[in-house]
Amino acid sequence: MSDSSNKGVVLITGASTGIGAVYADRLAKRGHDLILAARDEARLNALAERLRAETGVKVEVVKADLTDKADLVRLEERLASDPTIDVLVNNAGAAGFIGFSTTDRDAIDRLIQLNVTAVTRLAQAAASAFVPRERGTIINLASVVGLMPELRSPVYGATKAFVLYLTQALREEFPAGVRLQAVLPGATRTEIWERAGRDVNDLDPNMVMDVDDLVDAALSGFDQGELVTIPSLPDPADWNAFQAARGKLAPNLSRRYPADRFRTA
Ligand SMILES: NC(=O)c1ccc[n+]([C@@H]2O[C@H](COP(=O)([O-])OP(=O)(O)OC[C@H]3O[C@@H](n4cnc5c(N)ncnc54)[C@H](OP(=O)(O)O)[C@@H]3O)[C@@H](O)[C@H]2O)c1
Numbered sequence: 615m616s617d618s619s620n621k622g623v624v625l626i627t628g629a630s631t632g633i634g635a636v637y638a639d640r641l642a643k644r645g646h647d648l649i650l651a652a653r654d655e656a657r658l659n660a661l662a663e664r665l666r667a668e669t670g671v672k673v674e675v676v677k678a679d680l681t682d683k684a685d686l687v688r689l690e691e692r693l694a695s696d697p698t699i700d701v702l703v704n705n706a707g708a709a710g711f712i713g714f715s716t717t718d719r720d721a722i723d724r725l726i727q728l729n730v731t732a733v734t735r736l737a738q739a740a741a742s743a744f745v746p747r748e749r750g751t752i753i754n755l756a757s758v759v760g761l762m763p764e765l766r767s768p769v770y771g772a773t774k775a776f777v778l779y780l781t782q783a784l785r786e787e788f789p790a791g792v793r794l795q796a797v798l799p800g801a802t803r804t805e806i807w808e809r810a811g812r813d814v815n816d817l818d819p820n821m822v823m824d825v826d827d828l829v830d831a832a833l834s835g836f837d838q839g840e841l842v843t844i845p846s847l848p849d850p851a852d853w854n855a856f857q858a859a860r861g862k863l864a865p866n867l868s869r870r871y872p873a874d875r876f877r878t879a
Pocket of ligand 1: 627628629630631632633634651652653654655657678679680681705706707708709728755756759798799800801802803805806807808821870
């Protein structure tokens, strides 16, 4: 995506604000034409106008609610059939709720539709075009919350663990020419907090990243070829050690007999 030889079109979901809007800014400045999707058309148009004026790239706006099946299918069809699209930034998402037992089930369902179903279906639509071409890029926005059940955000965290797993598993399946990245932001200063009824200013400011820094770091991780990028993690060896610990379990995760401690006399 960074090399000048290939400036394919980038489709960004959730581009009306926050992380998605900064991706739009940075990728326009790298010379990519853009398709920006979200529900708030006025905000998308304002961003599109600014980016056209500042960078000269083509920017198309698609009003879409990714929890609406018809809107989602329209975007999928575009991804699957438009040969100019080379990159999907699967970014749209919402944060979760505190108190699983008291949360409205339909609200949980909508969160899963946005953070899991839409992400998966859009990735599949992109893959159906990219894999035969052996070219293209899918960037999925996960979260460090997906690594930390202790944070007591069970549904949001589980959706983000799903996104990380999906990305890692697709790496095993896709040809090398199709690039993948899971980005795991920590707390980042965007509207996601107030949309979920939280005040980001209640957090220790040393734990909250500015959204410009977050996206610049994520793109640097992409340029360095990372499959999983945790923008705040100082030493990638820590992530590699975590993966190695998982690998150590592998030979014993499926065996003919139960472990000795489970054997009854
Ligand atoms: N900020 C953080 O602390 C943080 C940390 C870890 C991971 N992340 C992840 O990063 C991604 C972006 O988050 P953000 O912080 O930038 O959030 P944000 O500022 O709240 O922006 C979310 C974007 O998603 C769009 N969106 C929300 N619901 C949608 C729907 N039903 N259909 C289509 N678009 C929808 C919103 O646009 P409209 O309202 O116009 O539709 C907006 O453009 C998310 O996947 C989030 O989980 C964020």
